[in-house]
Amino acid sequence: MIPIFGQTIDDTWEPIFNGSDLEQWNVPEDNMWWSIENGTLWAKSDPDKIGSILWTNKTYTDFVVQLDFKFGEGVVDTGIYMRGDNRKNVQVQIGISGSLKKDMTGAPYVPTLGYPVEASGVEALLDQKGWNTIRAKTVGNTYTVWLNGIEVMNYELENANLKGPIGLQLHPGNEMTVQFRNIMVNEL
Template sequence: MVLLSALCLTTAWGQSKAPKMKSIFNGKTFKNWEVPENNIWWTIHDGILSTKNGPDKKGSILWTKKQYKDFVVQLDFKFGDGTIDTGIFMRGDGEDAPQIQIGESGSLKRDMTGSPYVPKKGYPVEAEGVKELLKMDDWNTIKAQAVGNVYTVWLNGKKVMTYTMEGAKLEGPIGLQLHPGREMAVDFRNISVAKLK
């Protein structure tokens, strides 16, 4: 049993022990992040990073200052008002960099949390078991890993998705999305990253 557990851990992380996570959000300032010009979308209060778009329904992406190759990012999120359509950009945006969805897909009109979205390809795979795991009125923890062209996602401690993408971008920033075209609010906290190489 001990050996089996060790093997599972090795498989999950690609190494003999879980990586050391490093906080990239200090709960007080935008250190480590590229704040959008004329920022009206992102605010910090009581250790929480909040994002909200108003009646104009404009969107925004908050990018890390650093570029990442192989990494795992973990954060807590909590749905606010409106129809939530947000996510985590893995190594930038574009057709070679998937976004891990959090909330409802604007195109599919249903929750796709944990699934990868790729521009012009939609959702190549769908996360499994999310309905039973996702807490609509409380904090959730999502963990997304990128190793080479393989992406893996855990929701509240359970693996829900693995996706291998041909032609994937292998380096870029991490981004948090506020999707345009709708009114919504979402909170983030405890954002941390571990480099795997």
């Protein structure tokens, strides 16, 4: 078992990024956004700032996903899609919200609602230059997020989409880079 910020990673956790390939992910055919360097997954904007979403091949119901992220250059606007991309799902924000023009790390974004709640205490927890660990849990309609081991958000979305893939977003319209590592999931 590996303790991370007081939380445990045991053999119920499955790595979904092994540091050497994207075999467990559905990579866009014309991929120019996602690359691997020294065991780290990089997301980098293309010249036209089209953006991209990297989806897991597998779909999930109730789960916890955890990953490390590090902000790079530009205005980082990224996040973790929880159970697909539609009007009844949550994307856990990482970085600056394009619509609000402020850091909304840990907050849920719902297409029909915007940001219904803001994560608490993020400014004191977030390392702007180093690695951070985010853990996002979804059980039924309830979403909970921890940042660097501290719970920062709990939200219930009525009529949430209850099954779908996990996605990593590189938001369109921005010039940015962001790194991910230690991406793992625990199905509940």
